[in-house]
Amino acid sequence: MKFKKNLKNLLIILVSTLALSACAAGKKSSTGSSNDVYTGSATVQYLATGVKDRVFFATNKSALTTASRDTLRKQASWMRKNKKLNVVLEGHGDERGTREYNLALAEKRANAARDYLLTYGISGKRISVISYGKEKPVNSASTPLAWSQNRRSVTVKTK
Amino acid sequence: MKKIFYILTIFLFKFNIAYSLIEVDITRGNLDPLPIAVSPLHVDPQSDNYKDVKIKELGELISSVVEKNFKSTGLFNPLNKDAFVQKPDIAHLKPRFEDWSLITAQVLVTGKLLIKDEKLKIEFRLWDVAANKEMIALAFTTTPSNWRRVAHIISDKIYERLTGETGYFDTRIIYVSETGPRTQRVKKLAIMDQDGENTKYLTLGNELVLTPRFNPTNQLVTYLSYFRNLPRVYLLDIETGIQEVVGNFPGMTFAPRFSPDGKKIIMSFAKNGNSDIYTMDLESRLVEKITEDSSIDTSPSYSPEGKYIVFNSDRSGLQQIYTMKSDGSGVKRISFGDGLYGTPVWSPRGDLIAFTKVKGGKFYIGVMRSDGSGERLLTENFYQEAPSWSPNGRLLVFYRETKSGKNGEGFTAKLWSIDITGYNEKELKTETDASDPSWSSLLSK
Numbered sequence: 001m002k003f004k005k006n007l008k009n010l011l012i013i014l015v016s017t018l019a020l021s022a023c024a025a026g027k028k029s030s031t032g033s034s035n036d037v038y039t040g041s042a043t044v045q046y047l048a049t050g051v052k053d054r055v056f057f058a059t060n061k062s063a064l065t066t067a068s069r070d071t072l073r074k075q076a077s078w079m080r081k082n083k084k085l086n087v088v089l090e091g092h093g094d095e096r097g098t099r100e101y102n103l104a105l106a107e108k109r110a111n112a113a114r115d116y117l118l119t120y121g122i123s124g125k126r127i128s129v130i131s132y133g134k135e136k137p138v139n140s141a142s143t144p145l146a147w148s149q150n151r152r153s154v155t156v157k158t159k
Numbered sequence: 160m161k162k163i164f165y166i167l168t169i170f171l172f173k174f175n176i177a178y179s180l181i182e183v184d185i186t187r188g189n190l191d192p193l194p195i196a197v198s199p200l201h202v203d204p205q206s207d208n209y210k211d212v213k214i215k216e217l218g219e220l221i222s223s224v225v226e227k228n229f230k231s232t233g234l235f236n237p238l239n240k241d242a243f244v245q246k247p248d249i250a251h252l253k254p255r256f257e258d259w260s261l262i263t264a265q266v267l268v269t270g271k272l273l274i275k276d277e278k279l280k281i282e283f284r285l286w287d288v289a290a291n292k293e294m295i296a297l298a299f300t301t302t303p304s305n306w307r308r309v310a311h312i313i314s315d316k317i318y319e320r321l322t323g324e325t326g327y328f329d330t331r332i333i334y335v336s337e338t339g340p341r342t343q344r345v346k347k348l349a350i351m352d353q354d355g356e357n358t359k360y361l362t363l364g365n366e367l368v369l370t371p372r373f374n375p376t377n378q379l380v381t382y383l384s385y386f387r388n389l390p391r392v393y394l395l396d397i398e399t400g401i402q403e404v405v406g407n408f409p410g411m412t413f414a415p416r417f418s419p420d421g422k423k424i425i426m427s428f429a430k431n432g433n434s435d436i437y438t439m440d441l442e443s444r445l446v447e448k449i450t451e452d453s454s455i456d457t458s459p460s461y462s463p464e465g466k467y468i469v470f471n472s473d474r475s476g477l478q479q480i481y482t483m484k485s486d487g488s489g490v491k492r493i494s495f496g497d498g499l500y501g502t503p504v505w506s507p508r509g510d511l512i513a514f515t516k517v518k519g520g521k522f523y524i525g526v527m528r529s530d531g532s533g534e535r536l537l538t539e540n541f542y543q544e545a546p547s548w549s550p551n552g553r554l555l556v557f558y559r560e561t562k563s564g565k566n567g568e569g570f571t572a573k574l575w576s577i578d579i580t581g582y583n584e585k586e587l588k589t590e591t592d593a594s595d596p597s598w599s600s601l602l603s604k
Contacts, residue, residue, distance in 0.1 A: 060473075060477065060478070060499075062432070095542065095560070096517070096520075096542070097478075097501075097517070098458070098471075098478075098501035098502050098515050098517075098544045098545065099369060099370065099544065099545065099594075099595070100370065100413060100414040100427070100457045100458045100501075100502065101455065101457060101458065101471065101473075101478055101501050103369075103383075103390070103411070103413045103414070103427075103429070103457075104413070104427060104429055104434035104455040104457050105455060107411055107429040107432060107434065108429075108432040108433070108434075108455065110432075111431055111432030112432060114432075115432070130388065130390065130411075131390065131411055131429065133369075135344070135367055135369070136342070137341055137342060138342070140340065140341035140342050140563055140566065140567030140570065141563060141564065141565050141566070141567065142541075142562040142563045142564075142570075143565075
């Protein structure tokens with residue numbers, strides 16, 4: 001019980017910091033708004049029934065949205081049920097940033113997803129992270145929609 | 160690579176540096192290029208055959224490489240050979256300056272060559288037509304298969320004599336060759352001569368490779384490889400083909416570059432969502448952490464004497480350019496304009512920093528002084544980034560991507576170069592699509 005309470009407090013702190021940083025970002029951002037996160041499901045695949053495999057990010061950002069956190073909570077509970085499963089989180093960026101910065105940013109995005117899974121009790125040993133920067137777009141069009149679909153962290157089952 | 164070329168002898172006939180009647184001003188964009196006549200080199204009829212070198216055409220071939228180099232600068236206007244009246248061998252002995260002046264040539268290049276005992280002997284002269292004077296005369300002896308490099312060295316000597324700047328023709332460019340659809344792009348390391356000739360592929364395309372950069376002697380390359388799906392900085396010996404991972408980092412290392420003395424590699428290491436800058440000494444294997452910040456610090460580049468490092472960081476909230484001492488102290492933000500700034504690279508002359516700027520949905524290549532003042536944007540496009548300096552600090556090579564349609568159609572990635580004056584923007588021809596160019600230093604120093 002105590003553990004649960006601690007966890008809850010931690011979550012409250014985490015959520016409020018995320019909200020704060022999102023606010024700050026909204027004011028500062030001059031290239032692409034911070035609310036250009038993809039909310040559709042065209043590119044999404046499922047790890048299990050109701051468990052989406054990916055979360056999306058705003059331009060130049062690695063903060064998780066409410067929807068992303070919801071998806072990751074479902075992934076966490078799916079992982080808790082399937083104890084032998086390991087995953088790799090693949091971080092990606094869009095084509096509108098310099099290559100090297102995108103490698104770092106995509107690594108940050110995948111780690112934001114990893115951290116969230118950790119707070120839900122998934123062992124770090126079960127999660128690895130890889131950044132592909134902007135090298136593996138899921139949608140190769142040069143449109144804001146494609147870019148929003150490419151700014152993602154995808155959870156992939158390993159074994 | 161060393162074995163490819165030996166200048167066995169260089170004879171200095173004459174060097175009239177006192178009479179600099181002709182000067183090409185390269186500090187501004189040159190809208191009135193200097194008319195130059197490059198006479199085909201005379202082929203000595205006593206020449207032997209040598210392997211697959213076409214001896215009869217060699218004089219023409221060498222002069223056309225020289226011509227192409229001069230044309231590419233935008234500073235010179237090579238004249239049409241059809242108008243040349245003097246025969247190459249006679250012109251080389253003593254040009255009839257009135258004839259060359261008549262076709263508006265201001266400078267004339269002549270030469271002759273001989274292949275004997277498996278050696279190629281080339282002699283060339285540069286003439287000031289108006290002053291009726293010889294400006295340079297040089298001779299080279301080399302193996303015949305190196306004729307292209309001799310053509311580039313000749314070009315460099317002429318360029319240096321006429322502009323007062325170091326040349327950049329006897330150089331190579333390493334880049335990433337790209338083929339296939341965007342969602343399954345195949346990338347290989349490729350190397351070519353500065354003029355697009357002699358392309359060679361250094362990796363097979365089995366794994367993703369990015370951002371190759373030469374060491375100061377051009378024999379080693381550091382780059383990012385996804386070998387076994389572990390993105391790490393690698394070191395490749397071009398001559399032997401031997402590759403090795405740089406350091407033993409428990410995560411992604413990327414954005415590598417050599418220090419100016421070639422002894423260290425500077426790069427980023429990403430750990431738990433935070434990228435910081437590290438160096439590794441290649442001999443002692445000693446790793447040093449240079450930046451310590453919770454933000455993304457990447458794309459480091461040393462100043463030419465190695466005392467400072469320029470890099471980009473989003474510690475202010477957005478990607479901006481910073482400088483620091485090489486030990487990581489004295490961090491100073493230098494970019495303050497509107498928009499984002501990335502991929503800073505220090506000019507080999509030390510005076511300027513080239514960068515990519517993103518503003519209003521457009522990408523710019525620009526230069527600023529090392530204190531951040533005097534920002535000048537050279538070119539604007541849909542997408543372009545990653546400038547790399549020519550060894551004389553006069554040009555930048557970078558890559559540019561075009562917009563793609565709904566299914567990725569229409570997408571191209573190409574190498575471009577531009578003079579730091581903002582003039583002479585042009586595409587470098589590559590066999591495939593290309594990105595991440597890095598310019599070597601002069602091969603023959």
